[in-house]
Amino acid sequence: MVAERESTRERLPVGATAAGRPRSGRLDQPRPPRRRLLPEWDPDAFGRLSERIARFLGTGRFIVWMTVMIVVWVLWNVAAPRHLRFDEYPFIFLTLALSLQASYAAPLILLAQNRQDDRDRVNLEQDRKQDERSIADTEYLTREIAALRMGLGEVATRDWMRSELQDLVKDLEERTVDGHRRHGVFPADHPRAGDMDDR
Structure with missing residues (x-):
C-alpha cells in the first residue's frame, strides 16, 4: 500500500493535486495577475482630469489665451x-491645430x-429616498397625533372640571334652599339670627 502511494506521487507532476488538477486552478488561491496589452488607467482620475479640462475650456480665460495665441500666430506668419x-x-498648420484641439475638446466635454x-x-x-423617508415619518406623526387627539377626547380638561364643579355648587345651593323651604327655616327666621345681629 505504501509503495503504491509513493509511486502515485512520483507519477504526478509537481504542483498537481490528487485529482490531477494543477494547483493554479484552485478556488481557494488568487489567480496570478495577467499581463494586458493595453495600458491601464484609473477611470475616476481620468474623469476628474477631463472635468478640469472641460471646466477650463468653458472659461473666459481660455478664450482670451486662445485669441492671443491665434493673433500672435497670424501676425508672426504675416509680418x-x-x-x-x-x-x-x-x-x-493653424487650422490643423485648431481642428485637433476641437476634436479632443468635444469628447472631454461629453465625458464631463x-x-x-x-x-x-x-x-x-x-x-x-429622503423624500420617501420624510413622507413615511410625516404619516407616522400624523397617525400619532390623531391617536393622541382621540385619547385626549376622553381626558378631563380644566374647563370641563370647572364647569362640573360649578354645576355641583349650584345643585348644593338649590338643595340647601329647598331644604330650608321644606322645614320652614330661612336665615331671616332663625331664632339665633336676631341674637347674633344684636350682638
Whole structure:
C-alpha cells in the first residue's frame, strides 16, 4: 500500500493535486495577475482630469489665451521675415491645430457631462429616498397625533372640571334652599339670627 502511494506521487507532476488538477486552478488561491496589452488607467482620475479640462475650456480665460495665441500666430506668419515663417498664408498648420484641439475638446466635454449626469442621477436617487423617508415619518406623526387627539377626547380638561364643579355648587345651593323651604327655616327666621345681629 505504501509503495503504491509513493509511486502515485512520483507519477504526478509537481504542483498537481490528487485529482490531477494543477494547483493554479484552485478556488481557494488568487489567480496570478495577467499581463494586458493595453495600458491601464484609473477611470475616476481620468474623469476628474477631463472635468478640469472641460471646466477650463468653458472659461473666459481660455478664450482670451486662445485669441492671443491665434493673433500672435497670424501676425508672426504675416509680418516676420520669410525664412522665419513656419505657416504661410492659408495657415494650414493653424487650422490643423485648431481642428485637433476641437476634436479632443468635444469628447472631454461629453465625458464631463456624463459624469455630471451620473452625479445628478445619484443625487436624485438620494433625494427620492429622503423624500420617501420624510413622507413615511410625516404619516407616522400624523397617525400619532390623531391617536393622541382621540385619547385626549376622553381626558378631563380644566374647563370641563370647572364647569362640573360649578354645576355641583349650584345643585348644593338649590338643595340647601329647598331644604330650608321644606322645614320652614330661612336665615331671616332663625331664632339665633336676631341674637347674633344684636350682638
